[in-house]
Amino acid sequence: MELRDIEIFLTLAEELHFGRTAARLYVSQARVSQAISQQERRIGTPLFDRSNRRQVRLTPVGQQLRDDLLPVYAGLRESLERARMASRGINARLRVGMLPFNVHDLHPYWRAFRDRHPHWELQLRRAPFIDPFARLRSGDLDVLIAWLPVEEPDLTVGPVLFTDPRVLAVSAEHELADRPSVPLEALADFPHGTAPHMPDYWEGSYLPFHTPRGQTIERIEPIANADELIHLVSTGEIVHNFPAHITRYWAMPHLRWLPMPDMPHLTYALVWHTEAETDLIRALAQTIHDLGPTNG
Numbered sequence: 001m002e003l004r005d006i007e008i009f010l011t012l013a014e015e016l017h018f019g020r021t022a023a024r025l026y027v028s029q030a031r032v033s034q035a036i037s038q039q040e041r042r043i044g045t046p047l048f049d050r051s052n053r054r055q056v057r058l059t060p061v062g063q064q065l066r067d068d069l070l071p072v073y074a075g076l077r078e079s080l081e082r083a084r085m086a087s088r089g090i091n092a093r094l095r096v097g098m099l100p101f102n103v104h105d106l107h108p109y110w111r112a113f114r115d116r117h118p119h120w121e122l123q124l125r126r127a128p129f130i131d132p133f134a135r136l137r138s139g140d141l142d143v144l145i146a147w148l149p150v151e152e153p154d155l156t157v158g159p160v161l162f163t164d165p166r167v168l169a170v171s172a173e174h175e176l177a178d179r180p181s182v183p184l185e186a187l188a189d190f191p192h193g194t195a196p197h198m199p200d201y202w203e204g205s206y207l208p209f210h211t212p213r214g215q216t217i218e219r220i221e222p223i224a225n226a227d228e229l230i231h232l233v234s235t236g237e238i239v240h241n242f243p244a245h246i247t248r249y250w251a252m253p254h255l256r257w258l259p260m261p262d263m264p265h266l267t268y269a270l271v272w273h274t275e276a277e278t279d280l281i282r283a284l285a286q287t288i289h290d291l292g293p294t295n296g
Contacts, residue, residue: 008035094280097127097141131197158270158285164243166263171236188215193223
């Protein structure tokens with residue numbers, strides 16, 4: 001079985017849908033069907049139950065094959081990636097997840113780290129705001145830049161990178177759009193979005209559940225990603241507050257950014273899974289500590 005065929009099988013085993021598998025792997029559905037049929041002929045039994053036209057299911061043999069192949073495939077990918085890194089003189093990689101959008105503003109940290117450790121690769125990625133701590137705990141990310149407070153017993157909070165004031169994003173047609181600023185109390189008058197699987201204390205530090213006078217700040221729409229969030233703001237369905245650096249990165253004619261002077265600033269810091277701490281994590285934390293907080 002070729003590596004690509006293993007990838008097709010494992011992706012279908014996860015998606016349980018030929019169309020989604022094809023889209024995720026950027027191949028045709030015919031290519032997916034062909035790969036699975038070939039595997040089933042070699043093994044001599046079906047790997048998937050196709051009786052449901054909308055969704056397939058793994059057979060017991062398919063489940064066994066999936067469980068056997070997952071660690072093998074992961075090991076193969078890691079070995080190939082280490083070989084590619086070694087060919088470039090790189091012997092380790094640190095994966096940084098970003099909840100803020102200001103990668104460019106934080107460039108002095110990245111440059112200093114790379115100058116100090118030329119044989120280590122720094123990989124910067126947008127982190128999902130849906131249950132982002134899970135990526136640290138699963139090992140998909142090594143460190144996360146997240147707003148404070150982070151009060152998780154298994155996570156370490158490292159040095160602060162920056163602190164930002166707050167702005168409210170509204171549609172250009174929204175009734176608030178022409179105001180010079182918006183008080184926190186006014187947030188109770190408009191619907192907001194929310195991301196699933198956030199600790200309440202952490203979500204509340206970003207958007208309080210109540211105004212200073214005790215009015216409820218209503219969350220009506222679960223948000224899956226930043227694109228969906230901005231779309232809902234632009235259509236006027238919700239309003240949403242952001243750290244102020246967002247105005248330098250998302251300048252859009254159909255949005256207005258309104259200062260919120262009485263809303264607490266957001267402070268972002270480096271966070272990592274305590275048991276997974278490595279020399280690379282300590283080196284990045286030391287670099288940030290040495291340079292001190294930036295202006296955001």
